[in-house]
Amino acid sequence: MKQVEVIKIIRVQWPRGKGTEVDPCRTVLQYWDFDGNLVWEDDALAVNMQAIIVSGVVPAGCPDREALVEKIQAIGAPGAIEDESPAS
16 A cells, blocks of 8 residues: 545535335435535445446346336346246
8 A cells, every 4th residue: 555644525415316116215425625515426326337337237036127227228228138036
């Protein structure tokens, strides 16, 4: 490690989501510097959505799967949207 320093940062906690199975209500954490720049956002749903978008796989047991597939296709996700199901 080349350098480590302690810095001051602003942590903001706020609600996000529409209250649906695809977009549930949740708490999002944002970290801002004192110049008003967003440094980091912690939204667990966004991380899960990114993994689905990159892989193109919507898990078979996903609640409201059809709505999720539509949402992913609407943003132009690469790859085919497939069920993730165990091999028979």
